[in-house]
Each structure stands twice: as C-alpha cells, then as structure tokens.
Amino acid sequence: MDLFRALDISASGLAAQRARMDVIAENLANSETTLTATGAAYRRKAVLLEAMDGRAFPAILRPQGAADGGVQVTRVMETLDAPRRVHEPGHPQAGPDGFVTFPNVNPLTEMVDMLATTRAYEANATAFQAAKSMGAKLLELLR
Amino acid sequence: MADLRILPAEGATRTVTPLRFPELRPSAENFGAALGRAVAEVDSLQNQAQEVAGALVAGQADDTAQAVAMIEKANISFQFALQIRNKLLEAYQEVMRMPV
Numbered sequence A: 001m002d003l004f005r006a007l008d009i010s011a012s013g014l015a016a017q018r019a020r021m022d023v024i025a026e027n028l029a030n031s032e033t034t035l036t037a038t039g040a041a042y043r044r045k046a047v048l049l050e051a052m053d054g055r056a057f058p059a060i061l062r063p064q065g066a067a068d069g070g071v072q073v074t075r076v077m078e079t080l081d082a083p084r085r086v087h088e089p090g091h092p093q094a095g096p097d098g099f100v101t102f103p104n105v106n107p108l109t110e111m112v113d114m115l116a117t118t119r120a121y122e123a124n125a126t127a128f129q130a131a132k133s134m135g136a137k138l139l140e141l142l143r
Numbered sequence B: 001m002a003d004l005r006i007l008p009a010e011g012a013t014r015t016v017t018p019l020r021f022p023e024l025r026p027s028a029e030n031f032g033a034a035l036g037r038a039v040a041e042v043d044s045l046q047n048q049a050q051e052v053a054g055a056l057v058a059g060q061a062d063d064t065a066q067a068v069a070m071i072e073k074a075n076i077s078f079q080f081a082l083q084i085r086n087k088l089l090e091a092y093q094e095v096m097r098m099p100v
Helices: A004-029 A107-140 B031-057 B064-096
Strands: A045-051 A071-078 A084-087 A099-102 B004-006 B014-016
Touching: A004 A045, A004 A071, A004 A107, A004 B064, A107 B064, B031 B064
Parallel strands: none
Antiparallel strands: A045 A071, A084 A099, B004 B014
C-alpha cells in the first residue's frame, strides 16, 4: 500500500543510523587498541551511506525489505588519518625506535558523531510516528 | 435517456442535449474478487508480522527497525480491513431494516 512507503523509508533510516552507531561504538571501544588481526593498530571506521533512489538498483537486487527512496549502508570504510605515535619503549608493540602506533580515533569526534547519530535516529523515529498517525487519520475518515 | 424537451414560453420547441458522462467501464475483477485480494494481502502482512515478532522475541531479528515497520504495517492494514468490514455490515443492516 502507498501508505507504507514512508514507513519503509523511515525504517531504512533507522537501520542506517543504528549501523552508524555500531561503528561509533566500535571506534570508542577500540580507541586504544594497538593490535588487530592485520598486526597493525586499529583504524577509525566510518560508514558509507547511499540513497536508494530506484535508479541505482533494480528492486530485485535490493536487500529484503529495503524501501525505494530509503537509505542503506553500502560499506564500512577505514579512515586514512595519520595514527597517533607515542614513545613507549617497554610496550610489546613498540617499534625499534620505541614508538607505539595508537589508533587515529579521537573520542571527542566520536562523541559528537554519536550526538548527531542519536538526533538523526530520533528524527527518523518522529517521521515514522508522523506517517503512522497520518494513516490513523485517514482511517478515521471511514468511521 | 431520451432528449429533454423544454417548452419555452413562446411555444417553440427546443431540444437540449443531455449531459454526457464518461461511460463507466466495468473493471476486470468484481467486488468480491477485489475484497478477497485485499483480505489476502492483510493476511499475508499479519503472517509476516507474526514471523518478525517471533524473531524479535527470540533475539534473531537482524533488522529491528524493519521488524517494527512490518508490525506497524500489519496493524494499520488490519485496522483498515476492520473498518471496511464494519462498513459492509452497516450497509447490510441498513438493507435489512428496510420495510418491505
């Protein structure tokens, strides 16, 4: 039904913001991680959001339940900012020069991102609520 | 419909062309079929919502927002179906109340 398109779009927005929140939590949790599976220090991650405008993707190829006109997370990227280098010769991950590579995560940036994500989530939830009450209003016409 | 004849005061007859309405073409499916399809749609939404709600409770839903949307869709469509049913019943009772 045409009423449900707004609901689907808002749901995709909620899902995208939640995915963004996941990545922020991961960044915060790993803000001091010096060792990952690759052997290097952790790198700050960011999500790549893409609009689903119907032209880019045929309906069949889209993930289940994804709405035309919604948003989706296409990729989680590692950012390329320079990592922090701290002189700590006793550290197990210290190089020959005694410097340890720490992640390029700035907790302050993450906190601001987190605020933005929370607000965007709330906005999507409000849009969802509005679409819902519009449906309820239309229903009242039948009574 | 026969053309309407208007007799003016002078006595001369004048024909008035009747209003032409676009012909209502009967749709391919009758009302019963359309109703059946709508009910089937509501039913499928209900089933999907039940599935999703089960997955939510079991902690297996990978997209909670989509699950909530699905449940809400099922709710609204059911309300609509209920209202349509009320209307139909009302019409039926109206007919039954008609004095013969």
